[in-house]
Amino acid sequence: xxxxxxxxxxxxxxxxxxxxxxxxxxxxxxxxxxxxxxPASVDVVLDGDEGTRRPLTLSKDPKESGWVAEWIDERKRKxxxxxxxxxxxxxxxxxxxxxxxxxxxxxxALVARFLFYCDDAPVLNVTIxxxxxxxxxxxxxxxxxxxxxxxxxxxxxxxGNAVSGTAVVRQVMFPQENFSLQxxxxxxxxxxxxxxxxxxxxxxxxxxxxxIFDDLIRKNAVVVAGGDPRCKxxxxxxxxxxxxxxxxxxxxxxxxxxxxxAYSVDEENLQNLSLLTLAVx
Amino acid sequence: xxxxxxxGEDKITTIWKHHFATYKxxxxxxxxxxxxxSSLYFGLPYVLHRNSHIEFEATGSDENHVYVKVSxxxxxxxxxLAYRLVFDDLPKKEITLGLSHADTSAENSIxxxxxxxISITTLLPAEIEAEALQGKQYTDxxxxxxxxKKYRAVSITLEIDVRESDDPGNVxxxxxxESIDPAMQFQYIVPPRLCHVRVDHISAxxxxxxxxxxxxx
Numbered sequence: 001x002x003x004x005x006x007x008x009x010x011x012x013x014x015x016x017x018x019x020x021x022x023x024x025x026x027x028x029x030x031x032x033x034x035x036x037x038x039p040a041s042v043d044v045v046l047d048g049d050e051g052t053r054r055p056l057t058l059s060k061d062p063k064e065s066g067w068v069a070e071w072i073d074e075r076k077r078k079x080x081x082x083x084x085x086x087x088x089x090x091x092x093x094x095x096x097x098x099x100x101x102x103x104x105x106x107x108x109a110l111v112a113r114f115l116f117y118c119d120d121a122p123v124l125n126v127t128i129x130x131x132x133x134x135x136x137x138x139x140x141x142x143x144x145x146x147x148x149x150x151x152x153x154x155x156x157x158x159x160g161n162a163v164s165g166t167a168v169v170r171q172v173m174f175p176q177e178n179f180s181l182q183x184x185x186x187x188x189x190x191x192x193x194x195x196x197x198x199x200x201x202x203x204x205x206x207x208x209x210x211x212i213f214d215d216l217i218r219k220n221a222v223v224v225a226g227g228d229p230r231c232k233x234x235x236x237x238x239x240x241x242x243x244x245x246x247x248x249x250x251x252x253x254x255x256x257x258x259x260x261x262a263y264s265v266d267e268e269n270l271q272n273l274s275l276l277t278l279a280v281x
Numbered sequence: 282x283x284x285x286x287x288x289g290e291d292k293i294t295t296i297w298k299h300h301f302a303t304y305k306x307x308x309x310x311x312x313x314x315x316x317x318x319s320s321l322y323f324g325l326p327y328v329l330h331r332n333s334h335i336e337f338e339a340t341g342s343d344e345n346h347v348y349v350k351v352s353x354x355x356x357x358x359x360x361x362l363a364y365r366l367v368f369d370d371l372p373k374k375e376i377t378l379g380l381s382h383a384d385t386s387a388e389n390s391i392x393x394x395x396x397x398x399i400s401i402t403t404l405l406p407a408e409i410e411a412e413a414l415q416g417k418q419y420t421d422x423x424x425x426x427x428x429x430k431k432y433r434a435v436s437i438t439l440e441i442d443v444r445e446s447d448d449p450g451n452v453x454x455x456x457x458x459e460s461i462d463p464a465m466q467f468q469y470i471v472p473p474r475l476c477h478v479r480v481d482h483i484s485a486x487x488x489x490x491x492x493x494x495x496x497x498x
Contacts, residue, residue: 025344025494077421078498080406108345108381108402110495 023072026079027111028100030056030088031066035118042067043089044114047075048097048157053089064105071112079112086114087156093123093171096142097156123171124212126197128181129277131230133165135186139194140169141178174212175202181276183243185269192269195243196250197278210236212280216253220246228275235279240270333359333446335392339439339483344494346381346400347439349481353392357446361390362476364401366496368427369436369482374419376496379404403495421498428485428497435485442476449475 028044038058044067046052056067067088073079080102088095100112130136142156160167161184172179180194199214210218213236220242222228231237238246247266333355341348347366353359364378380390381400389399409415419427428435485492 024497076498081421081498102405102407104382104402104405106382108400110345110403 023074024078024110026071026073026084027105027109028056028069028071028086028114029059029064029066029103029111030068030086030114030116032088032095033115033117039090041091044069045087045089045158046071047085048087050159056088066113080110084112085156086112087158088114088116090171092125094156094158121173121176124174124198125281126169126172126179127277127279127281128162128167128169128197130162130165130273131275131277132272134273135161135163135165135184136167137161137182137184137191138167138169139178139180139182140172142173142176143178172198174198175200183269183273185271190265190269192266193247193251195247213278214246214250216246216249217278220249222275230275231277232279235277237278238276240273240275243270243273243276327356330355331357333357333392333394335359335361335441335443335445335477335479337439337441337479337481339481339488340398342488342491344490346402347378347488347491349399349401349439349441350396351392351399352396353394355446356394358391358393359446360444361392361399361441362444363442365440367438367440368419369438370427371419371423372438374417374423375414375440376419377404377409377414377417378402379408424496424498428492432485432489432492437483437485437488439481439483441479443479444476448477449473 028046030042030044032039032042042056042058043053044056046054052071054069054071056069059066059068073084075082079100084100085097086100087097095116095118098114098116100114103111103113105111128136128138138160140156140158160169169179175198177198178196178200179198180196182194183192185191195217196214197217198212202212210221213221217236217238220238222231222237222239222242228237228239244266333353335351335353337349337351339347340350351361361380364380365375366378367375378401379385381402384390384399384401389397406415409418
């Protein structure tokens with residue numbers, strides 16, 4: 001019996017060593033231009049996949065400036081045959097998305113080079129809270145047409161989860177970025193439809209307070225003065241019923257033909273949520 | 282003993298003179314033969330190897346390079362022009378390769394008489410300038426299919442275009458026919474040789490680091 005197990009282990013080990021690697025090693029190099037100072041730390045998200053988020057290190061090689069990391073391209077089509085997009089993440093924000101330029105370094109290794117331009121576009125920090133605390137996810141999307149530096153078909157999607165029931169989403173570009181929430185129902189392994197938070201038609205980048213929120217959020221929000229004691233000054237708050245109505249109205253606005261069951265699914269997913277609080281700084 | 286000739290000349294002297302003349306001719310002949318042999322010995326190799334002649338062998342690889350040992354057995358330098366990897370199972374396509382950054386900087390595409398080592402690497406899509414070549418590149422799905430077998434069983438040909446010192450060749454035929462073929466249509470049938478194509482047949486196993494690092498999709 002022991003012999004058989006040993007042979008099995010040997011065969012597995014042999015198969016593992018004989019199997020060629022499926023990925024291609026790519027050096028990711030990010031150059032930040034026009035930024036005030038050098039960030040303390042920089043992460044990169046590749047190909048819109050938050051799971052690929054990895055730290056970059058500042059290159060000490062004078063020939064290769066910028067922030068670098070190694071990445072294994074395990075996609076079906078590999079870079080440079082397939083395009084590779086990236087978004088850089090700082091401690092307090094992120095960049096738009098950019099496609100890589102293929103290059104080779106002095107050792108002929110394949111390099112995906114990203115060039116980002118820092119600018120002074122107005123940004124917001126959005127604080128989201130749930131009472132009682134419950135899990136939700138958010139999605140940010142910066143459409144390609146939003147800014148001249150963003151290439152077409154490179155919608156910069158960032159997805160995040162707030163397990164503790166609160167989240168601060170930093171440096172949201174207003175009004176260019178689409179920012180939405182989804183409420184997760186772990187028990188049912190389901191999620192609500194998207195609640196669009198910021199007004200996509202907003203024009204005033206310097207707007208403050210309620211003006212930046214989607215009009216259906218504002219319309220269904222609790223009136224602050226005496227509306228709900230849990231809703232603090234400066235916050236926009238929605239009760240469960242208000243969220244469900246806002247979700248339905250937003251869906252109807254986007255797609256006039258709706259499946260009636262969508263309402264009941266949202267009602268199901270929003271059980272146990274009493275109040276949603278939104279604030280911007 | 283003295284033999285006296287009729288005209289009073291010393292006969293011995295005559296005989297010696299006769300022999301001496303014969304020996305002189307023999308010595309001259311032997312010298313000539315030695316001269317000819319030595320000329321052939323020293324000159325023939327020069328005549329035979331006066332032009333460059335490139336041979337090469339892929340000796341190994343890393344994830345970015347194929348290492349190649351190149352020998353020039355001729356007496357004049359040659360120039361390496363182009364490099365490609367061809368899978369024998371699908372020979373009408375290729376992976377166009379290029380000289381490594383270090384070898385390009387050192388101008389190592391010029392091969393002087395003797396032996397040297399170079400390393401070659403893949404090119405970026407933008408570096409493959411000719412449209413015809415772009416269309417000849419293996420697709421990812423073709424490469425995946427070609428590399429499904431064990432590397433030991435995958436036959437590859439590494440090809441290098443070499444401008445030997447006698448290139449371009451075969452130019453005399455089109456030139457000779459120019460008077461009867463003013464439109465130079467003959468060139469389409471027998472084009473002049475612009476370079477030599479040197480090849481090394483190997484199994485993918487020998488350069489597996491390169492195959493895994495730079496070729497395998």
